[in-house]
Amino acid sequence: MGLDKIWVFGEVAGDDVASITLEMLAAARSLADTVEVFMAGDGDDYAEQLGEHGAETVYSTGDLEGGLQGVAVASAVAAAIASGDVEAPDAFLLGTTQDGRDVAGRLSVKLDTSVITNVVALEVDDTLIGSEPVFGGTVDVKTKNTSGKPGIFLVRPKSFEAAGVGGAEADTEDLEVPDLGTVGAAKVVNSHAEESDGPKLDEAAIVVSGGRGLGAPEAYVMVDDLAKAVGGAPGASRAIVDAGWVPYSYQVGQTGKVVKPTVYIAAGISGATQHLVGMKGSKNIIAINKDPEAPIFAVADLGIVGDVHKVMPKLIEALQSR
Amino acid sequence: MKVVVCVKQIPDPADPGALDPETKTLKRDSKLILDESDSYGVEMALQLVDAAGDGEVHLVSMAPNNEVSGLRTALAMGAASATIVSDEALQGSDALGTAKVLAAAIARQEPDLVLAATESSDGYTGTVPAQIAELLGLPSVTFAKSVAVDGGAAKVQRQTEAGYDEVECPLPALVSVTAGVVEPRYPSFKGIMAAKSKPVDELDLGALGIDASQVGWAGGGQEIVSIEAAPAREAGEVIEDEGDAHERIVAFLDDLKVL
Numbered sequence: 236m237g238l239d240k241i242w243v244f245g246e247v248a249g250d251d252v253a254s255i256t257l258e259m260l261a262a263a264r265s266l267a268d269t270v271e272v273f274m275a276g277d278g279d280d281y282a283e284q285l286g287e288h289g290a291e292t293v294y295s296t297g298d299l300e301g302g303l304q305g306v307a308v309a310s311a312v313a314a315a316i317a318s319g320d321v322e323a324p325d326a327f328l329l330g331t332t333q334d335g336r337d338v339a340g341r342l343s344v345k346l347d348t349s350v351i352t353n354v355v356a357l358e359v360d361d362t363l364i365g366s367e368p369v370f371g372g373t374v375d376v377k378t379k380n381t382s383g384k385p386g387i388f389l390v391r392p393k394s395f396e397a398a399g400v401g402g403a404e405a406d407t408e409d410l411e412v413p414d415l416g417t418v419g420a421a422k423v424v425n426s427h428a429e430e431s432d433g434p435k436l437d438e439a440a441i442v443v444s445g446g447r448g449l450g451a452p453e454a455y456v457m458v459d460d461l462a463k464a465v466g467g468a469p470g471a472s473r474a475i476v477d478a479g480w481v482p483y484s485y486q487v488g489q490t491g492k493v494v495k496p497t498v499y500i501a502a503g504i505s506g507a508t509q510h511l512v513g514m515k516g517s518k519n520i521i522a523i524n525k526d527p528e529a530p531i532f533a534v535a536d537l538g539i540v541g542d543v544h545k546v547m548p549k550l551i552e553a554l555q556s557r
Numbered sequence: 558m559k560v561v562v563c564v565k566q567i568p569d570p571a572d573p574g575a576l577d578p579e580t581k582t583l584k585r586d587s588k589l590i591l592d593e594s595d596s597y598g599v600e601m602a603l604q605l606v607d608a609a610g611d612g613e614v615h616l617v618s619m620a621p622n623n624e625v626s627g628l629r630t631a632l633a634m635g636a637a638s639a640t641i642v643s644d645e646a647l648q649g650s651d652a653l654g655t656a657k658v659l660a661a662a663i664a665r666q667e668p669d670l671v672l673a674a675t676e677s678s679d680g681y682t683g684t685v686p687a688q689i690a691e692l693l694g695l696p697s698v699t700f701a702k703s704v705a706v707d708g709g710a711a712k713v714q715r716q717t718e719a720g721y722d723e724v725e726c727p728l729p730a731l732v733s734v735t736a737g738v739v740e741p742r743y744p745s746f747k748g749i750m751a752a753k754s755k756p757v758d759e760l761d762l763g764a765l766g767i768d769a770s771q772v773g774w775a776g777g778g779q780e781i782v783s784i785e786a787a788p789a790r791e792a793g794e795v796i797e798d799e800g801d802a803h804e805r806i807v808a809f810l811d812d813l814k815v816l
Contacts, residue, residue: 248718303724305687305697331683332718333700340652340687349651349778352682360782368787374576375787382778389684421696421726429720441815465816477737483702483716489681490735497815500806508570509678515790519813521806527795534790537809541798550803557816 237359238267240322244308244329244338245274245281245293252284254437255330257397259390260288263328264400266359271324273312275304275334278407286405288397294321294410301422302415305337310419311410313345321408326363326386339387348384355394362386370508372515392437393493393516429484434468436485441467442496444487444514445475448503448524448543452480457547458502464554470494472504488513503543506531523547558612558706560602561663562636563673563689565592566620566627570678581781582649589620591627594674596741598734599631602672603742605706612669613637617662619647619655623759632752633744639755640665644762649774652680656688657772661765664693670711671731675700686733697731698724704732 241263246253256272263270271292272278272285278295285293294315299307315321327342329335331353343350354365364379365388380386436442443465445458455475462469470492471485487494488510499517504510506522506529514520515534522535523546532538539546566589576582602614616631616639623643632639640662647658663671671693676683690697702721703714711732713724726732744752762769770776796805810816 246718253718303698305699306691309691333716336683337687337697337699340656340684341691343653343684344656344688344691347653349653350682350684351779352652352684364782369576372787373789375783375785376576376781377783377785379780379782380778381780384778386779389682417727418691418694418696421698421724421730423715423722423724425723426717427720427722465810473736477735479737482720483735484720490676490683498810498813519809520793521809523802527797532795533792535795536793537805538793538795539798539802539806540795541802545800546798546802546806550806553803553807554816 238325238363240269240271240324241267242324242327243270243272243290244327244335245272245285246330246332246334247276247281252281253330254397255332255392257288258392258395259328259330260285260290261398262357262390262395264289266357266363267325272405273308273410275299275308282405282407286402287399289400289402290405292406292408294408296410296412299412301424302419303337303421303423304334305341306415306419307412308338309341309345310415311412312342314413315410323385326380326388328388328390331389331391335389339389343387346384348382348387350387350389351378351380352389354388354390357388363388368512372512391493393495429482433462434466436468436470436487437492437494439468440496441465441498441500442470442487442494443467443500443502444470444472444504445502446472446504447474448505449475450544454544455480457543457551460551461500461547461554464551472507472510501531502547504531505529506534558606558609558670559615559666559668560606560612560670560672561615561617561666561668562595562598562602562631563659563671564595564599564616564618564628564631565677566590566618566624567592567677567679576784578784580648581784589624589627591630592674592678594676594678594736595631596634597736597738598672598674599634599636600739600741601704601734603635604739605670605704609706615639615666615668617659618642619658621648625757628757629752630744632755633748634742635748637755638757640758640760642760642765646762646769646773649777650772651777651779652682652684653688654772654776656685656692657767658765659685660689660692661767662760663689669728670706671695673731673733675733675735686731690731693731695729695731696726697733698726699733701732701734702738704734704738
């Protein structure tokens, strides 16, 4: 038996609804009779796309005037439920994103209910159960909401397949943000987008990622060149993002992007748990690493024990000359 | 300026550990170390206090049995003092229970700024900072990749899915920092010696005025219903590069018809 109602946190990427939101809508549809979206900004702009993916109603706060989403959205949801204006859902689904985590954390305090995190699968047994991979994905842990209150679930990107169902444009309702006082005092004064050429990291059919084994920031150009030669997107391990070699938008892993390309090429990446959970779902994995004991070889379909500085230039040349 | 840094002490990630099937919690039978993710917050706090010209860094941690081995590392880096909260009733605490305990311990310090990592390296729920801020009634800026304090306000570059936002926030506030926000210093020999005599306040739930029903298994509101081995990915072929490994990769890609 399914749940009565699930609320999905809506996020936006560019002018469109973010793929994580559409993925969660697909999951929610199979778990509950009614699926609704709550979000910051103007819901009218996204009502058609959200309706197409099965949302019946979109609750939105309107422009936050630079305020961060976490405190504003959580306060608005809690106030709407407390006033009886809306009936609380059985569960909230939010993406494992910066704003998703902020809203989930704030909301869990307001409703005094726990958050079940890093969810990659969901099922219903009276209440919602989330499945979380631990220890680098070698163990699955299922956790059930037993609070007697709506459960809050943080869902990892790429866990579900987004699919339109031809639903009608969603109804839109206002979600009024109460006076936040100093708690809402953090303001965005400027936004910067880090644009890159070529396919997007989480959508590319081929991803080429580099890690600490490249030795020096200059060597990352090999990753760029190989990605270009195969029409793929360049990525990185957390180690070299932390070291400042490439921006955070390149990061593949637990924090960063989850990718599931047809081919994932890991160059000079040892395969820390942090990284593996972000790319283990790739259909084919090729790893190049000096250390035959590197954990990345345990998940590789083709493992090359060798020096990236020798293998990569020859590989790039062979592919460029085709 | 008083900065409180939330610090987690975790089993050594190099020794991956296991879940205890009886208690359904992480086995913590080895010595705990400072979570590397937290070393960035400690360093950031030390640098901000330095830049402010006065103030101090206080650490807050929750761990079983008044474990302080990880805290000592952060004290050796330069933090002035610490609070450790231990109580048997805390076993099985979820993120919200943990946040309630840390928030109560932080409130006693009346800090200008609270720093935390965005997520721990073992539990990685990534929700505790926002929960602490909400419990303390503070504004928060999470996922900071750069932090400065100027004229009673924090100026933060906050990571977003698209890039980053410049965010300004009046103090007191909570900021969660990403790894890489600063380069953590190594404790000096002098620092390590000094850390041994720095004050560490040991508190239990009673001292914080928290009812045991709010935390641990009792306060969790969630229950682990199964722990199972995930289907293993089939290991592939591993070859040694003899100067022609690139040809194998090209052939592999050709077979997949992705070029």
